Amino acid sequence: MKTENSRPAARGTHHGGTVPAPEAEPAGANAVPRSRRRGKRVLGVLVAGVLLAGGTAFGTTLPDPTSSEVYRAVADAKAGAESERDSLRSDYDSLKSDYETLQGGIADKEAKVQARETEVGKAExxxxxxxxxxxxxxxxxTAAEKQKAANxxxxxxxxxxKDIGAGTYRATADVGSSCYWGIYExxxxxxxxxxxxxPGGGRPxxxxxAGQDFKSSRCGTWNRQ
Incomplete structure (x- = not known):
């Protein structure tokens, strides 16, 4: 008997044969079509193959970078720069030590110069x-000589x-017989x-x-007493 809900299996012919009917797709909103799942599996296989082939190619065809001339040139330049840096640092340390030594010597000399200047100042x-x-x-x-001269x-x-001061004067040595002295107004x-x-002799x-003039002839010198 044939009912309304019964559906005959789809059949067809292809080049003289029959093609089986497609399998039923899973029901539901999140269901993934079978053709898409099959495509993902194929793509995954291809990617894995490419990666495997690429890894094999890189491992067998790329040279070791550390053995290249460029690498060695860069390494040599780096080593040279480091050596020059170390040499410059050593020179700097040596110059710094010399500078500090000179500074210490200068400070010591300045202290000695200062001490010498102090001594010179005291001597001056x-x-x-x-x-x-x-x-x-x-x-x-000079004052005594002037005073003596004045006297x-x-x-x-x-x-x-005016010319001489008032007071008593006495001959500084014995006078001769020709000595003459006189007091005048x-x-x-x-x-x-x-x-x-x-006087004729002795020390007159x-x-x-004041108000007198004194005259001395051949009597030598007189000193005020």
């Missing part, structure tokens, strides 16, 4: 002090209070004799006051 101060003392003595001697009277005519030009003498002395 001592010299200046000695020079000042000598100058003071010289000034004292010393030689041959000639002198106005007391100032301004009389020897006309007004107040006192005179020809005279008392002189």
């Amino acid at each position: 101060a001592a010299v200046k002090s000695a020079e000042a003392a000598v100058k003071k003595r010289e000034e004292a001697v 010393t009277v030689s041959d000639g005519t002198w106005t007391v209070g 100032t301004g009389s030009n020897g006309g007004n004799i107040m006192e005179n003498d020809l 002395s005279v008392a002189l006051s």
Whole structure:
């Protein structure tokens, strides 16, 4: 008997034969068509084959990069640069050591120079002090000599209070027989004799006051007492 829901199996002919009907696809929304699953499997096989072939090719045909001339040239250049770097570093360390040594020597020399300058300064101060003392003595001697000169009277005519100071004068040595001294009134030009003498020997002395002229002849020098 034939019902409405029964469906005859599909059949056909292909080159004189029959083609079996396609299998039923799985039901459901996430179902993957069979043809797509078959394509993925084929693609996976091809990729695996390519990778296997590529790995074999790389392993058998590519040379070792460390054995190439370029690699060796780069390695040699690197080694040369490192050697030059080490040499420069050694030179730098040596120069730095020399510099530090020189700096230490300079500091030591500067300290010695400073100490020497201090000693020189002290010596200069001592010299200046000695020079000042000598100058003071010289000034004292000069003043004494001037004072002595002011208190010393030689041959000639002198106005007391102008040329010589008032006071008592005495011959510095024994006089001879030709010695003459005279005291005159100032301004009389020897006309007004107040006192005179020809001592003839010994060390005579005279008392002189302002307003008088004193004359000494062949008596040597007189010192104020």
